[in-house]
């Protein structure tokens with residue numbers, strides 16, 4: 001396999017009720033990524049696009065082919081990836097494979113989503129399509145409900161008193177909003193919150209309240225990937241994808257007896273760590289899938305940053321901030337940056353690449369000297385992918 | 394190879410308060426809800442079996458924000474139940490005021506009932522779901 005680098009990054013503002021279409025947003029992120037590495041459409045050999053609900057949000061299916069042609073990449077192969085919230089991450093993993101194999105030298109990958117166009121009731125319905133339609137949606141399971149079930153199981157399994165877990169979950173959201181104010185692309189770039197506001201907010205699915213939940217969002221992000229040789233001509237700061245992992249889970253109830261651990265994440269993360277030849281202690285910065293506050297705590301354990309039942313203490317002690325033991329979601333995360341689900345994995349990867357390049361020096365969220373980053377994205381019950389990224393200059 | 398226990402057959406059983414699952418001649422594990430392979434050893438050659446419908450609650454949530462078309466159901470309790478035969482299954486709990494659900498529910502013994510979700514334009518027909526009550 002050849003080495004593969006990220007040589008360009010693009011990221012739109014994340015927002016509610018964007019006036020732009022999914023195609024327009026993708027094109028803006030893509031052209032930003034291409035401009036970073038001075039790569040025109042004639043150089044791009046294939047397109048990989050995460051998009052989940054275009055069919056429901058805009059009545060637009062098969063968006064990938066239209067995007068390729070809008071960008072002037074006439075007739076190149078374009079493929080849409082659907083893995084719920086992990087769509088763009090599995091797109092990046094596949095794009096990586098095609099370049100690593102030697103089949104292509106330069107490809108474009110990203111994701112786009114306009115979730116707020118659906119409105120909250122339809123969006124809640126379509127997001128629930130990521131759960132088991134026959135055997136679990138029947139009971140009225142929603143996505144907050146999925147993690148609400150895990151939150152109660154977590155408190156019971158690890159004997160964390162509910163009051164303490166409540167406080168830890170609130171601290172997760174508070175930190176995300178704090179860093180969100182330092183990210184000009186964040187949906188909540190103007191909104192700091194307090195523990196009190198999270199802990200006493202409107203109940204969505206007990207014990208999860210409104211500010212435990214990420215928002216519905218619109219936005220896009222994109223990357224240009226290149227082989228090591230091609231990358232040398234395109235950038236002075238190639239960030240290499242040195243590890244990837246992907247794993248699948250069955251419906252929630254069938255994940256017993258591992259729950260509240262998400263076994264597929266443990267498997268996917270191990271693949272990515274092993275491929276890179278590193279372990280969790282080597283990670284300088286992590287963007288993990290904080291669709292709900294409890295999801296961050298569970299993910300930090302599955303990824304090896306804390307023993308099971310103890311990850312909430314990372315946030316209690318400030319170890320997840322930029323100067324802490326393991327900076328997590330200092331972009332604002334899904335919670336404050338926003339979660340346009342088909343774009344999220346590309347947004348996380350874009351953030352890690354910019355951190356490793358030291359691009360964020362004046363933002364108040366740069367992790368100084370970060371060399372190795374981890375991306376973690378969870379889609380539905382069900383699809384999990386991880387990427388290890390490392391700087392090399 | 395024929396799909397041994399279809400959703401439709403499972404659904405028809407549940408409406409009559411019969412919880413159908415699959416037992417594995419190779420390893421003895423019981424799989425429920427149905428799927429192609431044994432949840433324990435992945436064997437395909439499974440036999441339809443009727444479960445007791447009794448078990449204990451392993452976790453719960455009270456859902457306040459329901460999906461489109463199901464707003465009138467909220468608030469409602471969703472539970473995961475560990476059945477006597479081993480598998481976990483998702484259902485609802487209608488035996489109490491949803492606003493009073495708390496961690497003391499975990500470990501409570503329950504037995505099966507059934508309610509039918511009539512379905513919506515995306516769901517290809519109605520779906521029976523376990524509706525548990527305290528033993």
Ligand SMILES: [Zn+2]
Pocket residue numbers: 417418419420421422431432433434435436
């Ligand atoms: Zn078996």
